[in-house]
Amino acid sequence: xxxxxxxxxxxxxxxxxxxxxxxxxxxxxxxxxxxxxxxxxxxxxxxxxxxxxxxxxxxxxxxxxxxxxxxxxxxxxxxxxxxxxxxxxxxxxxxxxxxxxxxxxxxxxxxxxxxx
Amino acid sequence: xxxxxxxxxxxxxxxxxxxxxxxxxxxxxxxxxxxxxxxxxxxxxxxxxxxxxxxxxxxxxxxxxxxxxxxxxxxxxxxxxxxxxxxxxxxxxxxxxxxxxxxxxxxxxxxxxxx
Numbered sequence: 383x384x385x386x387x388x389x390x391x392x393x394x395x396x397x398x399x400x401x402x403x404x405x406x407x408x409x410x411x412x413x414x415x416x417x418x419x420x421x422x423x424x425x426x427x428x429x430x431x432x433x434x435x436x437x438x439x440x441x442x443x444x445x446x447x448x449x450x451x452x453x454x455x456x457x458x459x460x461x462x463x464x465x466x467x468x469x470x471x472x473x474x475x476x477x478x479x480x481x482x483x484x485x486x487x488x489x490x491x492x493x494x495x496x497x498x
Numbered sequence: 499x500x501x502x503x504x505x506x507x508x509x510x511x512x513x514x515x516x517x518x519x520x521x522x523x524x525x526x527x528x529x530x531x532x533x534x535x536x537x538x539x540x541x542x543x544x545x546x547x548x549x550x551x552x553x554x555x556x557x558x559x560x561x562x563x564x565x566x567x568x569x570x571x572x573x574x575x576x577x578x579x580x581x582x583x584x585x586x587x588x589x590x591x592x593x594x595x596x597x598x599x600x601x602x603x604x605x606x607x608x609x610x611x612x613x
Contacts, residue, residue, distance in 0.1 A: 428602075
C-alpha cells in the first residue's frame with residue numbers, strides 16, 4: 383500500500399530560524415508530491431508540487447522542497463520562519479505519477495508553531 | 499467569493515440523524531472529491547466523481563453516500579450519523595485539462611459534530 387509519513391506531529395521554531403518539515407513516502411512508480419498548508423479555519427492550499435524535472439521545487443511564501451528518490455523523501459524547508467507561517471502542513475502523494483487523478487494520499491500533518 | 503463553497507460550515511447533530519453536506523464550485527472542474535480530516539490521521543478520501551455520471555468510492559466510504567447533481571455540485575450524505583463521523587469534511591476539485599498536475603483545490607471545510 384502507498385503511504386506518506388510525516389515525522390513529527392508538532393514542530394516548534396523561533397521566528398527567523400530554519401523550518402524543516404519531514405516527509406517520506408512509499409511508491410512503486412515515480413510519484414507526484416505535494417505540500418499543502420492549512421491555516422486556522424481555512425481549507426488547504428497548495429504550497430508547492432513536484433511532478434517531473436528539477437528535484438528542487440520552490441513554492442509560495444519562501445518555501446521549497448527537494449525530491450530525493452534514493453531516500454524516498456520530500457522534506458519542506460524555509461530558511462527563516464515568520465510568525466505568519468504558523469499553520470498545519472500536509473505532505474501528499476499521487477503514488478501513480480499523476481494518474482491517480484486527485485486521489486491523493488495524505489500524511490498525518492505537522493503543526494508548525496513559531497515563537498517570537 | 500470562494501471558488502469552492504461548502505455548506506454548512508459547522509453543524510451539530512444527534513446520533514441517527516440524516517445529514518447532508520453540500521459543495522458547489524465555480525472553477526469549471528469536472529472532478530470533485532470529498533475528504534475527511536481527523537486529527538493525527540491527515541485527510542482520507544471518502545468519494546470522488548470524475549463527471550456527473552461517474553461516482554466512485556474512496557478509502558472510507560462506509561456510512562456515506564454522495565450525489566453529483568450537476569458539474570458544479572457534489573453533496574455528501576450521512577444517512578444515519580454516528581459519533582465517530584465527527585470530523586472536518588472537505589470538498590475539493592481538480593482539473594483534468596491540459597497541464598494537469600494533480601493539484602486539488604479545497605473548500606473551507608464543514609465541521610460536523612455528532613452527539
